[in-house]
Amino acid sequence: xxxxxxxxxxxxxxxxxxxxxxxxxxxxxxxxxxxxxxxxxxxxxxxxxxxxxxxxxxxxxxxxxxxxxxxxxxxxxxxxxxxxxxxxxxxxxxxxxxxxxxxxxxxxxxxxxxxxx
Amino acid sequence: xxxxxxxxxxxxxxxxxxxxxxxxxxxxxxxxxxxxxxxxxxxxxxxxxxxxxxxxxxxxxxxxxxxxxxxxxxxxxxxxxxxxxxxxxxxxxxxxxxxxxxxxxxx
Numbered sequence: 179x180x181x182x183x184x185x186x187x188x189x190x191x192x193x194x195x196x197x198x199x200x201x202x203x204x205x206x207x208x209x210x211x212x213x214x215x216x217x218x219x220x221x222x223x224x225x226x227x228x229x230x231x232x233x234x235x236x237x238x239x240x241x242x243x244x245x246x247x248x249x250x251x252x253x254x255x256x257x258x259x260x261x262x263x264x265x266x267x268x269x270x271x272x273x274x275x276x277x278x279x280x281x282x283x284x285x286x287x288x289x290x291x292x293x294x295x
Numbered sequence: 296x297x298x299x300x301x302x303x304x305x306x307x308x309x310x311x312x313x314x315x316x317x318x319x320x321x322x323x324x325x326x327x328x329x330x331x332x333x334x335x336x337x338x339x340x341x342x343x344x345x346x347x348x349x350x351x352x353x354x355x356x357x358x359x360x361x362x363x364x365x366x367x368x369x370x371x372x373x374x375x376x377x378x379x380x381x382x383x384x385x386x387x388x389x390x391x392x393x394x395x396x397x398x399x400x401x402x
Contacts, residue, residue: 215391225339225382227391238389241296274338281386282345283329287338 180205182275182288189294190269196262196293200275208234208253213278216249216260218271219290226271231258232280265295297321297385301394307402314370316397318383323363327387330359330368333396334379342381343368370399 186198207214216228229239229249237249248261262269272292276284298321308314326346331339341350343359346366356371370377378401383394
């Protein structure tokens with residue numbers, strides 16, 4: 179059974195870089211069967227997809243964040259990462275990592291990590 | 296981008312009630328729609344995939360229907376554990392987008 183776990187600092191200063199890692203167990207990020215994604219949820223608000231990575235190809239990013247976001251994969255270490263540059267208070271959110279099969283919903287999620295700016 | 300519009304944004308219901316939530320896509324997405332349940336402080340859990348298929352382990356009182364642009368989630372015989380927020384999400388194209396959520400509250 180796949181498990182995902184987010185890790186990283188819970189507090190980031192304005193204008194600095196938010197960096198999070200998602201460690202995956204029970205599945206192979208490099209298998210190509212799934213997309214691996216970051217999603218966030220500001221306090222009391224809805225879900226926002228940040229971006230996806232799949233099979234080592236170029237990641238897809240949500241347009242409003244594209245200029246500030248990088249998703250990278252370390253297949254050998256079974257983890258993928260998120261970096262958001264130049265953060266502001268609007269980036270305060272619970273950040274989730276998740277996976278989904280192509281054209282299907284996210285079927286496994288991490289527990290989420292609250293990052294405050 | 297495909298916009299997903301959910302309604303209502305909240306609904307008050309009693310145990311045993313039938314609850315209907317709708318989701319409309321701004322353009323056709325075939326059946327590439329999922330529904331999630333989220334409880335406070337928890338990650339969302341998938342209920343329905345491909346618009347009408349029940350995810351493994353999800354009770355049969357949950358059902359989904361629709362295709363193209365209009366979709367429905369029905370909760371038959373609402374149970375105490377069903378009070379939560381529900382989201383739809385399209386997986387037809389990037390950027391992946393979610394509906395704004397429907398909060399199901401105790402009446």
